[in-house]
Amino acid sequence: MALTRADVVATATRILRDYGLADLTMRRLARELGVGPGALYWHVADKQDLLVAVTEGLMARLPVHHDAAELACWLASTLLPVPDAADVVRVALAWRPEAVSALGAFEELASAAGVGAGVAPREAWARGALDLVLGAVSDHQEAARAAVARQSEPPAAGQAEARVRAALTRWSRG
CATH class of the missing domain: 1.10.10.60 (Homeodomain-like)
Structure with missing residues (x-):
């Protein structure tokens, strides 16, 4: 084959x-x-191209969301089980941002919510929302690695998702 x-x-x-x-x-x-x-x-073409393709695969089942907090929770729950997924998405953002479908989805939600007076504020808001999720995923995964090293109970994935939901809900209200 x-x-x-x-x-x-x-x-x-x-x-x-x-x-x-x-x-x-x-x-x-x-x-x-x-x-x-x-x-x-x-x-x-190279490892960066591979990581972009992996990112596209991770986000291939991106459902339509009508709320930024719901999108953020979906993204966090998708990335949390994949070690270093936030770093992989960051590589994709640097090399081919259009391949990160969640970024486009956050931009659409920002536009629908009337964020900013133009495209640049919506793009900045979408990047900020994505950064919030990627940071929470990285923090959670590192805390889980530390817990394993200390032979203690790792944090539940639901904690990260709840943090993302609360933070993005507050942030969306400005």
């Missing part, structure tokens, strides 16, 4: 879920797929 971009992205996502970003190398990915590293470059 021929290797496809979908195979590459699915395997990269599995490595990310199982081991985190530090272990997602092109060499490891190639080894897991049973190919040489050069074969990957037929399907992805």
